[in-house]
Structure formats: C-alpha cells, structure tokens
Amino acid sequence: MSFSPVSAFAELGSDFADPVDPADFPDLKLRWWNGRWAKEIGLGDLTGTQKEDHFARFGPFEGYPHPPMAMRYHGHQFRNYNPQIGDGRGFLFAQMRDPNGRLLDFGTKGSGQTPWSRTGDGRLTLKGAVREILAAEMLEALGVYTSKAFCVFETGDQLHRHDEPSPARGAVLTRLQHSHVRFGTFQRHAYEQAPDRIEALIGHAIAAYYPELSGLSGPARTTAFLEAVTGATARLAAQWMAAGFVHGVLNTDNLNVTGESFDYGPWRFLPTYKPGFTAAYFDETGLYAYARQPEAVFWALQQLALALLPVGDRDQLVDVLNTFPDAYEREMTIAWCRRLGVAQQDNSGDMVRAFIAFMAASQLPFEAAIFDHFCGEKGRISQSDRDYSGPEYEAFANLFAEHKPERPERLAHSCFMQTDPVHMTIETMEAAWAPVHERDDWSALHNLLSAVEQARAGYDLGNNRIGFLPEETL
Template sequence: MSFKPESAFALLGPDFADAVEPADFPDLTLRWWNKRWADEIGLGDLDDAAKADHFARFAPLEGYPHTPLSMRYHGHQFRHYNPQIGDGRGFLFAQFRDQHDRLLDFGTKGSGQTPWSRSGDGRLTLKGAVREILAAEMLEALGVYTSKAFAVFETGEQLHRNDEPSPARGAVLTRLQHSHVRFGTFQRHAFEDAPERISALIDHAITVYYRHLTEFDGADRATELLRAVVKSSARLAAQWMAAGFVHGVLNTDNLNVTGESFDYGPWRFLPTYQTGFTAAYFDETGLYAYARQPEAVFWALQQFAAALLKVGETDPLVAVLNTFPDTYTAEMTTAFCRRLGVKEQDDSEAMVRALLDFLHKSQLPFEAVFFDHFCADEVRIKAASRNYSGPEYTTFAESFHAHEPDRPERLSHSYFQRPDPVHITIEVMEGAWEPVHEKDDWSELRTLFRDIAEAREGYDLGVGRIGFLP
C-alpha cells in the first residue's frame, strides 16, 4: 500500500490553527517505531534516516503540502473553563487516508513551543513518551478504540519537571489517530461567538468522519452529529471500564468527536476492582475516578452540546443527550462480553452486574479474572490458582456459562498458555522503567512490549484495525 496524504483540517482556514515550526533537537535516537501500523498506512519501507527526518525533524511527508499546525481549542479542565489553552506542545503534522478510506492524523507531543505554550517549554520527557506507548499498546490489546504511539525519538535534551526526578531525558512522540478535533475545539468558537465557525466544524466532522450524515441540513446537522458523538463516546467510556482503565484527565480538550481514546498522562490500570480508584495525584476529589468516568464523559458531552447550540436547536439536542445513559449501558454490556470472549445475549446485562459484584467482593486481580474466563473454558477456570468461589461467584458463573463462547479457537494461542496475563499496574510500569532510568537498560521494557503484543494477538479483538466509523 502507498501512503495517501490528504488535507482536510488545514482547509478550514486560519481561524482554526496556527502554523508553527518544530523544535530543533540536539541529538536523535529512535526508541519506538510502530512497524505494524507503518505497514498498515504505507510507510513501512522508510529507512532510519527518513524516520528521523519526518518524525523528529518533521520534514513534510511526500505529497502533503501543509506546514505543522498548532490547533486552537479551549476546554473545561476539572470543570473549570480555560480559554487560554490549545496545542501547547504538539501540532497536527499531517493527514492521510488509510486502506479503509478513513482520514487519519499524525499529531505530535513534545515537538516544541507554540502560541499556546504559555510558560511551558513545549517538551515531553522520555518517561512520558514511554507511558504513552504502554497505555496505547495495552488499550489496543484490550479492545479499546485508541490512538497509536507511532514513533518516539529521544532528543538529547535534559528537562526539568516538578513531578519526576530531574533533569529528565527529553523525547518527541508522534501519535497516530483518527481525529484531533476535540469537544474543546467547538467550545473555543462558541466562546468567541462565531456560529459560522461552528457550522464549518460540523460540516468538517460530517464530511470526513460521519459521511452517512451528509443527507441532513440546517440545525438537524448539529443534532445528528451530537447523536453520533454520544454513541461513540458512550462506547469509549464502556471500553475503558471493561479494560479496567483510568484515563485520569477527562477534560473536554481530551475527548474528541470520533470517540477515540488519546493523550495519556497520569493513567492507571486497576489492580483490583475499586470504584474510587484515581490515576492523577492532583485529582483530590476523585472527579475522574474509575467509576466516575461515564459521568465525566456525559458531562463533557453536555458542554459539547452547549457549543452546538450556536447553530442547533435546544429540544432536539437535549433529547439526544438524554440517550446517553441507555446507550452507555448497552455499550457496557457489549464491551464486557467482548472482554470475556462470549457472545452477547438478552440476559448479558445481568451477567455483567453479577461479574462486577464478584470483582468487588473478591478483590481478585482485575485482569486475571478476564484472562481466566476468556471464551468460557471451564478447564482453564478450574486450573487457575485463584479463589473462584462464594455466592457472588456462583451467581456470575451460572449466567456466564449460559453464554456461548465467541471464537473459542483463540484459546490455542500461546498467550493462553501463560499462568498469568500481561497487566500494567503502576508497579509493573515503574519496574520496567527503572532500568532505563538507572542504566539505560531497555530489556525489561522490550519484554513488556512483546508481552503486550502477544496479548493483542491472543485476544484478537480487532478494534484498533477496524474502527467504528462508517
């Protein structure tokens, strides 16, 4: 497949982004290259020099005419509106079509200062880049529609940070994802009372992401776009819950119109089922705790709908928002069935509730329960050295074993010959990072990357490759 560049966001004009120059880094060392996705989009044949040229110096990709664009947006940060943000240490590098004819983006993190950097240096630490790789790779393995860490270069810079040992090694990340158009992108232009720009963004989102909505006109376009974004966002929240993932910072600038998970800062995976588990040390009230993530997404959707009011009608928009709870419940059931490897049926919602009761009561390792029960193989469940007993388990097991396994042939994969699943609790992540920090030893991280890849192949959930948009 050949690389197929295509401009879309840049054509919206200068009110939506600012042309910027990438930082000039003193030294470049390739630390991550996503060969699987490079092959998928037609860049698998790049040599090392070309990789550095395009994904660290950000020379234009062949056929893409636009300079990097720092995107303009606002956002609610921990529910406080901030009109001073935007792409502060990243930019939209390029857009292109993949082999499924989806428009995809290359966005960056740590690529230098922009008009929206404020007092920041526009840089990313190497540890921060590694955390992005781990989050994206693990989420893809667990069936979450996520951005991909495409390339990471260490930059030779020493950075000073308040929340990790300094000086810290610098890096620049290129992220591959479906869209960087955030809820906050709409909020900015609503704040500036520019309904014509809101209309342009709606037309853009429908034209390039939701083409089945092109038949709608006028205010109906806002309503139907919201309907699509509500569904995709409910699906994302459900997938996070089924993966045991806590994003940490569900501000309106970290949620986008395609319902795709991205921008991984203080994330965590659950060690055990804990509804109040938080990821960010600064989330003192637990606003974005594990079990509050659906609420946070719903609240953000309300802010997105408020921006659409500039061109839409109140009653239809409210009616669409009110579909979120039922949509989320249905998506939650689907996501948990996929994680368990069983086919969804009429009583699956009750099975999921029973599973959550058992997870809460038992406090068994979250990921291990899904690993042991995948595709409902009773031999593997009985062989697991974990305490699957008690009334809560009995209730779950009776419902669970009434479900038909989905593609049980997957259990022949080598991943399911392991005694325990791959998981990334904070202890695992820090343990893999410490040898890099202490002696530049990447062996444990490389092993973890390979283990995650094996999990992705074993579960074979296919979410990242197929996607969800028409």
C-alpha cells in the first residue's frame, strides 16, 4: 500500500478545531517505531530524518495542506460536565486511508500547548509514552480493537509531575487510530446549541466509518448512527472485560464513534478476577472499576444520545439505548469464546458465566487461566500445575468440554511452549520501566514487547478483522 494523506476532518471547518503550532523540542531521540503498522499504511521506508521531520517536528506530508489541528470537544469527567476542555496536549496531525478505504488519523500526545491546555504544559512524560505503548500492544495481542502507538520520540524536556519522580523525561507520542471524534465532540456542539454542526459531524462519521448508512437522512440517520456506535461500544466493553483490562478514565471525551480503545493514562490489567479493581488512584469511589465498565460506557452512550437529541427523535434514540444490554451480552460471549479459543455455540453464555464464577472463587492468575485453557480441553490444561478443581471448576469444565477448539493448530506456536503467558500487570510494567529510568537501559522493555508480539502471533485472535486490515490478508 502506498501512503496518501487525505483531508476529511479539516473540511468540516473552523468550528471543529483550531490550528496550532507543535512544540519545539530541545533534543530528539527515536524510542519507538511501529514498523508493522508503518508498513501496512505505506510508511515502512521512511528514513530516520523523515521520521523526525514528520513525527517529532510535525512537518506536513506532501499533499496534506492543513496545519496540526487541536480538536474541540467537551465531556463528562467522572460524570461532571466540563465545557473547558479540548485537545490540550495533542492534535490531529494528518489523515489517510486504511487498506479498506476507511479513514485513519495520526493524533498526538505531548506535542505542546493549544488553546485548550488551560494551565497544562502540553507535554507528556517518557514513562507516560511507554505506558501507552505497552497498553496498546498488549490489548492488540488480546484481541481488543485498539489504537496503535505508532511513534515515540524522547524530547529532552525535563517535566515536573506530582505523580512521577521529578524532573521526569519528556516525550511525544503519535498514535494511529480510525477516529478521534469523541462522544464529547457532539456534546460540545449540543452545548453550544448548534444542530447544524451536529448534523455535519454525523455526516462526517457516516462517510468515514459507516458508509452503509449514507442513504439515510433526518432523524432516521441519527437513529442509525447511534445504533452503530452503540453496537461498537458494546463490543469494546466486552473486549476489555475478556482482556481483564481496566481503562481507568472512561469519561465521555475518552470514548469515540468507532468503538476503539484509546488514551492510555491510568490503566491496569487484572492480576486475578476482582470486580472492584480500579486503575486510577483518584477513582476513590470505584466509578470506573473493572466490573463497572459496561455501566460506564452505557452511561456515556446516554450522554451521546442527549447530544444527538436536537437532530433526532427521542423515542427512537431511547429504543436504541435499550438495545445495549443485549448487545453487550452477545459481545461478551463472542469475546470470551475468542479468548478461550473455542467456537461459539448455544450454551456459550452459560460457559462464560461459569468460567467467571470459577475465576472469582479460585483467584488464579487471570491471564494464566485463559492461557491454560486456550483452544479447548486438549490444550494446555494437563501441562499446568495450577489448581483446576472444585465445584465451580467442575461446572465450567463440563460446559467447556462441549465446545470445539477453533484453529487448534495455534497451540503449536512457540508462545505455548512456555509455562506462563506474558501479562501486563502493574508489576510487569514497572519492572520493564525501572531500568530505563535508572540507567537508560531499554533491554527489559524490548524483551517484554517481544514477548507481547510473540503472544499476538500465537493467539492470532483476529482483532484485525475489526481493525485495520481486511480479512483476506490474515
């Protein structure tokens, strides 16, 4: 595929974003380059100088005439409405098409101040950038539809943060994802009583991501758009749960119209099954705890529906929202069957519930239990020394035995030759970061990322079928 930038969001006009200048960084070092995805979008042959020009200095691509744009949005932050936010330390840098023709964004984090920075410095710490890389890579390996950490440069900045040892090393991240149009983007224009802008945003999103809806108009189009976003968001919530992932900050500005997982500030993966497990130290009430994530995204969808109300039909929008619980249950079954490597059948929902009950009772390592059972009862279970017994396990095992393994040849992959799977608990992440912080030693981090890549290839969960690549390329 050859790289060819396109203009789409910029054509919406000046009400949707503000042109900004990127920061001028004192000293640049390339720390991460996503070669796999660079190749897929036609940027695999960039030189080191070109990488720096485009992804650290943010010089424009040939054929893309727009400056970086700080996108305008509002949002509920821990359910308190904030009309003072927008892209405060990032911008939309460029857009292109994926191999299926869908729009793709290059968005940044840590690229400098914007009109929406308020009192912030617009910068990102190197540890924050590394955390973004690890979250995105691990989630992709586990079958979650996620943004990709595309490029990270260390910037030479010395930053002061209250939640990291200061001064902290600075970095700038470029992420690749289909959309940065958030629920909060619609909320802003509803707040400003601009139904024409809401209509324009819906039209943009449908043309870019849901072209099958392009023949609709008026309230029917709004209803169909909400239905599509509801389905995508239900899928995302289910994939997080099956991955044992806790996003940490499920505000309405951190959920987008394509149902992609993105913006990895505070996050955690479960060590064991704990419904109340939280990712953010400031989430004192557990609003975004692991088991409350479906509730959180459903609440956010309700706020999106309210923002769409000026151009929609109330009763129809409510009817769409009422489909979320069933959609989420369906997606949970799909996500868990994929994670366990078995084909879905009529009693798969019962099997999933039995497995969760066993995990809650046993408190076995979350990722290891899935790893041991991958591709059915003839998989790794007999090789494991973990305790698979008790009434909860018997209930699960009886249902699991009825499920056919899906592509059991995957078990021949080298990642299944080891005793334990790679996982991304906080201890794992900190152990990989510590040598970087202490002596600029990146070997542990590179080893961890190599293990994650090995797991991605071994599990081969097909997340690209709903991500960037067409099915026939898998």
